[in-house]
Amino acid sequence: MNAFHPIDVILHKRDGLALSDEEIRGFIRAIVERTPDCQLVTDAQIAALLMAIFLQGLDSRELATLTSAMRSSGDVFDAAPLKTFMVDKHSTGGVGDKTSLLIAPILAAAGLAHLTDEGVPGICVPMISGRSLGHTGGTLDKLETIPGFNSQIDLKQLAETLRICGAALIGQTPRIVPADRTLYALRDHTGTVESPFLITASIMSKKLAESLNALVLDVKVGSGAFMPTYERSQQLATLMVETGEAAGTHTVALLTGMDEPLGRFSGNWVEVWECVDIMQGRWHPMSADLIELSNILAGWMLHLAGRAPSPEAGSEMADSILRSGDAYKAWLRIVQAQGGDISVFEDPAAHHKPAAKRVLKAEQTGYLSSMNCKQAGWAVQRLGAGRTKPGDPVSAHAGIESHVKLGSRIERGQALFTLFSEDEALLEEPEQMLRAALSIGQTPPKLLPLVREVVSTESIQRQK
Incomplete structure (x- = not known):
C-alpha cells in the first residue's frame, strides 16, 4: 500500500481529478483511526476536502466508494442469522413527518404474519432514526417522549428486538458509521451541508450499515423541503438510488410534497398521539395526508419485499393492516421491547x-x-x-x-x-x-398530488 498523504487527496479533488478508491478509503480510515496523540489527518484537512467535494462533486464510482468506506468505518449489523428480508424507509425530513411511527408497525405486522422456518418475522425493519435539527423534526425526539423508551440499544439488542417484534426504532450508536459523525459536524461549520454528494454518502452509509435488502426513500419537495429546488431534490434522489443499487440494495425514491405540515400535529408527543389515534382507529380529517403517504411508502416496501405484486397492492395491504388493529398490536410489542410504558397510549390526549x-x-x-x-x-x-x-x-x-x-x-x-x-x-x-x-x-388553489415522481433504476435509465 502506498503511503497516505492527505494533502495529495485534497489537491487532486481541488483540481477536479477523480479520487482513487485507495485515496478515499485511506482518508476515511485516517479520520476514524486518529487519536489525540496521532493525527493522521487534521480537522483543517478534512474541511478542505469537504469543500473540494462541494465544489467539484463526485462521479458515481467515487460516491459509491465513499459511501462504502463510511459504512465500513464502524460496526455493521449482521442480518444473516435472522434469515429474513430486511427493508427500511428514510425521509429527507419535513414538518409533521411522522410516517416512521406508522410504517414500522405496519411492516412488523406484515412480517409477523409470514414467519420464517426459524420463527423470525418474514420482514424486518431495522429503522435507525435521527433527531430534529433546524426546521425539521426528528423521530428519536418523538419516541423519547414515551416514558422509559430506550432508543440507544446496541446491535445485539437490535437483533433480538427484530426477532421478537419484526421492527425496531433506534438511534445511531457511536460505533455505527463513526466517520459520519466527524464529517457531519464539520459540514455544519464549513458551509458544505447542502452538497448532494455528501448528503448521499451520509444518509446511505447509515442505511447500508443495516444490511438491507431493500430501501424506500421519501425525498421531500416543496417549500418545507431540505433541498431548495425540485431539480436538486431529483438529483439527490437519483444519487441515492444509484448508490443503493451499487451496494446491492434494491432502492426506490419517491418525491413527495412538503408544502404544508404533514398530518394534524407537528411537535414531539403530539405526533406520537396522532399516530396512536390512527392505529387505534380514530382517524381525524387532518390526518388524511399522513395516512395516505404512510400507506404508499409501506406499499412500496411490501412490494420490494415480495409481499405484494405491485406498490398499489402493497398500499391496499398496508391500509388493511392499519384498519385491522394489527399495526397497533405490533406497535405495543415494539415499544414494550424497548422499555417503553404502553399505559400512556390508553389516553394519549391526557399525556399532552x-x-x-x-x-x-x-x-x-x-x-x-x-x-x-x-x-x-x-x-x-x-x-x-x-x-x-x-x-x-x-x-x-x-x-x-x-x-x-x-x-x-x-x-x-x-x-x-x-x-x-x-x-x-x-x-x-x-x-x-x-x-x-x-x-x-379568493380562489381555490390548484393542488398537487402527494407523490410527484418515482425515481428507480428503470426511470434513471430512461432519462439517459
Missing part, C-alpha cells in the same frame, strides 16, 4: 400537558392558497419542539395543531392553528411566523 397554548385565527375570508412550510417548521422549533444545534434540549409538549389544509375554505375568525408551548413567553414569535407563512386567496 403544555403549560401554554394559543389559537391563531383567520383575519379574512378566502381559501388557504399557499404556505411557507419551512417557516412553519421554524415556528414549531421556536415553540421549543426543535433544536438549533445538536445537543440542545427539546420540549415534549411544544408544537402546533393544524385545523386547515391547503385549499381549505376559510371564514374570518376561524381557527387555523393551535400553538402549544411549555413557556407562555415563547408563543408570540411563532404566532407571527405562522401568520406570515400563510397566504389566503
